[in-house]
Amino acid sequence: MSAINKNKIIHSIVSSKERIILHLQKTIRTHDFDYKTFGTAIEDFVLNEVIDILKEEKIILGKDDFKRAENKNEFPDLRIIKPCLLALEVKSGNHSRKKGGQWIACKNSNNDMGTLNMWTKKIKEFGGENIYYIFIEYNFNDSVKEILDVKVKPFYEFLIYSESRILRYREKDGNLRPKDFDSQPKIISAKEFEGLLLKTRWYRSSRIIKKHIKSLPEEQLDKLYKELGLILKIK
Numbered sequence: 001m002s003a004i005n006k007n008k009i010i011h012s013i014v015s016s017k018e019r020i021i022l023h024l025q026k027t028i029r030t031h032d033f034d035y036k037t038f039g040t041a042i043e044d045f046v047l048n049e050v051i052d053i054l055k056e057e058k059i060i061l062g063k064d065d066f067k068r069a070e071n072k073n074e075f076p077d078l079r080i081i082k083p084c085l086l087a088l089e090v091k092s093g094n095h096s097r098k099k100g101g102q103w104i105a106c107k108n109s110n111n112d113m114g115t116l117n118m119w120t121k122k123i124k125e126f127g128g129e130n131i132y133y134i135f136i137e138y139n140f141n142d143s144v145k146e147i148l149d150v151k152v153k154p155f156y157e158f159l160i161y162s163e164s165r166i167l168r169y170r171e172k173d174g175n176l177r178p179k180d181f182d183s184q185p186k187i188i189s190a191k192e193f194e195g196l197l198l199k200t201r202w203y204r205s206s207r208i209i210k211k212h213i214k215s216l217p218e219e220q221l222d223k224l225y226k227e228l229g230l231i232l233k234i235k
Contacts, residue, residue, distance in 0.1 A: 005084040010132060010152060012057045013050055013088075017150050023049045024136070024147045035140040039092040039111065040072065046090050046134060047078055059083065075114075075122060076131070087126045089155070092136040093181065095148060103141040107180045113159060116167075116174035116201050119193075128190020131155045137181055156193040157185035167200040174204060 013020075027045045034041075047068060054060045065082040069075070076087035093109030113133075114122070122131060135158060137149040151158075160168050160179035168177040179186065187193050213221070 006086055006130065008057075009054065009059055009080060009084075009086060012053055012059060013134065014152050016049075016053045017152075019053070020046065020049050020150050021147050024138075024150075028145050028147070033140070033145070035094065035096075035142075038138070038140050039094065039109075039136075042092060042136060042138075043077060043090040046136060050078065050088065050134065054080075075118070076126075085126060085130060087122070087131040089131070089133050090136065091133045091158070091178075092138060093178065095137065095139040095181065096141040096144070098141075103143075107182065108178060109181075110177055113155070113176040113178050116169060116176065116197065116204060119176075119197055123190065123194065128156070128193060129154060131190075133158055153185070154190070156187040156190060159187055159193070161186060161196055161200075165196060165199060166203050167196050169200060169204065171204060171207065174201075 024042065024045060027042070051060070051066065051068075054066075060066050060080065060082065065080070067079040067081060069077050069079075076089045078088040078090075080086040080088065091111065091113065093111055095105060095109075096103050097106045097109075098104075131154065132152060133155045135151040135153070136147065137151070139146050139148055158178050159176055160183070162168065168179075169175060170177065187196065
């Protein structure tokens, strides 16, 4: 991939930040959004504006130069094909949340940043340095509806790890969680992220095994040990 082409794409979006914010503010005024669904409902409006920007800059010239996701489960939301392969994914976070029926300010939206098991496939296809998040920060509650910021950075800069260098994730499904809105990025490269990813996958798998193995009856435990022994022998 040409670094110049990639940098031009990202620069065009970043330099259009105020335009995107104004577009989204106008969209909020002309549509009836619910705070529960706003984060996903706004994605199409973000992508429409980003595509318009790239067309105006003559970075993408026709329909064969990009591809939009056909559904919410497809990655990425916007695939740039020409002038270079690049994955653009829209994410968002609300600076307000409800607690005990009351709205309070929060420093982290705890939204989904991709599952542990899918990141290896994504990186293999695009390269870790070619996956970017367009992160929309907003404040949405019963009395306020506003767009606060639009950040465009490599995906790993939105993530965080613990003191033991385990990525922050939700155990039940392996969904990664973001850093606080105003904190500085801790992960500085895709290579560093891949090392953290591998360690975190091992850690999560070990926790799940240890948690559930205690509930197995002795007969099932013996069967499991034999199966694991056979797997290790084959390896």
